[in-house]
Amino acid sequence: MASIGWVLLLFIAELSALATSGAHGDGNFTLRCQPDQAASLLQLKKSFSFFHYPSALESWQDGTDCCLWEGVGCSNSSGHVTALELSGHGLYSQGINPAIFNLTSLQLLDLSMNYFGEYSLLQFRFERLPLLTHLNLSHLGFQGQIPTGIGGLTNLISLDLSANYDLGDVSTYDIITGDRNNVLYLQDPNFKILVANLNNLRELYLDGVDMSSSGEWCHALAKSLPRLQVLSLSYCKLVGPICPSLSNLHSLTVINLEGNFGIPTALAPFPEFFMDFLNLSVLRLAATNLQGWFPRRTFQSKTLRVLDLSWNQDLSGPLPNFSNTSSLETMMLDGASFSFGKPGSFTNFKYLQTLSLDVNISSVEPQSSLGIHRSLRHLGLTQTDSTSNLGLILSGIGDVQNLQSLELSDWRFSLTSFSSLVKLKSLRRLSITRCTFTRSTLSTFGNLVGLRSLEVSDCDFNGPIPSAIGNLTNLKSLNIDNCDFLGPIPSSIGKLMNLRSLEIF
CATH class of the missing domain: 3.40.50 (Rossmann fold)
Incomplete structure (x- = not known):
């Protein structure tokens, strides 16, 4: 009898495991979501077109448990939808369907890396989602003013509204030239108003958002976001300096301010207090008009993996100094005057994998x-x-x-x-720019047989393209641009059977 009892217990345990193995909820048991929640999700699905077939939302079918649908998470106590994670699902939509704001129990909303058209966010009622802790609307194509309602989401821990500065037609050009028709921007409310009540925020990503009307961005950060760990404001057209009050944000692990050319040069020495942040893992200050002499000090963080100070032409000094226990993996110093x-x-750079310097x-x-x-x-x-x-x-x-x-x-x-x-x-990859060659050098190209990618641009060859390029049979990409080659393209290029991209002009 005892053995039968053990078998019965094991059988019940197995049934329990099967019942919970496919759950997307936040507990141990799967509960059917509320009918009104399922209806809102199905209305949302109808608003989407799909770049891929079959679509990533094939599991979203009427009459099935929406808590088991792709990208959906539910509360095990109420069956309400608490998470919607649809990042990079190949979705196309004309803005955000209002049905999503019926899911008032949402704590996590991630729609990033899809395309929702060049619409304004002002029409959407984010105040109806007061429980949100994670909001990611990055790289969706939205334009115009960031709405006040987002600043009222006081439970936010992570906010990502990064614009499309590295995607498609909405490019870095628009960010630099200030074309607000193609980017998100902060004017009314400005940055100070947006973050005033976001005291719980740990991660902030506003890359590519036009903040040129937010001159007090630095002081607002220090005052309103004391728990911040990740700060990413690249290509935001910041106009004020990197202020000393940022030294109060000791929890920062990631600082990315690159591409802010508007930081005034007269007020832009290297912020030495960053070197005292013990938990810092990423510091990106490329192209921020830093000037003066780099401090002769050692970075205190033993976890710093990425340091990018490139394209600060008026910043000079010896190479940055690190301890013997440094974890640095990437150091970018090109375009600056380090020696x-x-x-x-x-x-001291035992783990260095990427190095770029003049x-x-x-x-x-x-x-x-x-x-x-x-x-x-x-x-x-x-x-x-x-x-x-x-x-x-x-x-x-x-x-x-x-x-x-x-x-x-x-x-x-x-x-x-x-x-x-x-x-x-x-x-595997060789890129050569603005270089000069001798005739005898050209023939040696054919010895680089391991290459998968060869890029040669703005070089002075004054001769034919070497036929030895045909020996590079592993090449998948060949780009020769503005190099003054003479004569015909060699027939040996026809031997490059693995080639997927060829550009010669």
Whole structure:
């Protein structure tokens, strides 16, 4: 009898597991969602067109449990819909269907990476979703003023309204030129009003949103968002300086302010207090008009993985300093005036995978330092000093057998240079810009047989395209742009059977 009892208990447990295994709810049991909730979701589905077939919402069928539908999460106690996650589902819609605002129990709403047309958000009643903790409406195509109602969602922990500055026709050009017809913007309310009541916010992403009317953005951050951990305001046309009051936001792990060309140069030294943030993992300050001398200090964070100070032409000094326990993986310094203080400047970067910098060395060559970094995967080098020898530099990285991508700008190539490149057996992508070559150098292109992508632009060849390119049988992409080649395209290109993209002009 005892054995039968154990079998019965195991059977009941198995039935329970089967009953809950497909649940999207926030508890252990699946409950059918409320009929009115299902009706609102089906009305929402009818408003969508789909870029893919079959659509990602095939499970949304009348008469079935909507708590089991794709992207839907429910409360196990009430059956109300609490989560709607439809990011990147290939949805097309003319704005947001009002039915979504009937789901008043929503705590998480993510519609990002679809296309909802070039509509205004002002018509939508976000105040009807007071329980929202996570709102992501990024990359949907919306335009115009961000509505006041979003600033009233006091339970928000994460807010992402990033505009479309890296997608399609709504581009970085629109952000820089200030075409507000193609972007979201903050004017009335401005940024200060938007965040005034969002004291619980941990993550804020407004990349590409025009904030040129929000001169007090920095002080508003420090005052209203004391718990902020992620700050991303790239390409926002910020007009005020990076203020010292940001030093109070000790919980920041990600800071992304890149592309804000409007930060006044007279008020833009490097914010040294960022170096004291112990939890910092990402610091992106590219193209923010930083100027002056970079501090001779060590970054205190042991978790910093990404440092991007590129394209700050008036920022100069020695290479940033890190402790022996640094976790740095990506360092972008190109377009700034950093210099090597001594050989071995890179010895603390044990985990460095991506490095981009201008080489402006006269007395110290970095080849010995670069060569020790076997962890490097991506390297970009731009010559700003005619005394720098590319052959010596590349010979220093010849032992970096895991290097996959190499970008070289403004160099003069020789046979020595290319013989060093051939040693990089793992090299898959080579980009060469504004460089000069000798006739003898061109024939060595055919030795880079591991390449999958070759980009050559704005270079001075003054000769035919080398037929040796036909040896690069692994190429999937070949782009030769504005290089003054003479003569016909070699027939050997016909051997590139794996080629998927070819541009020669």
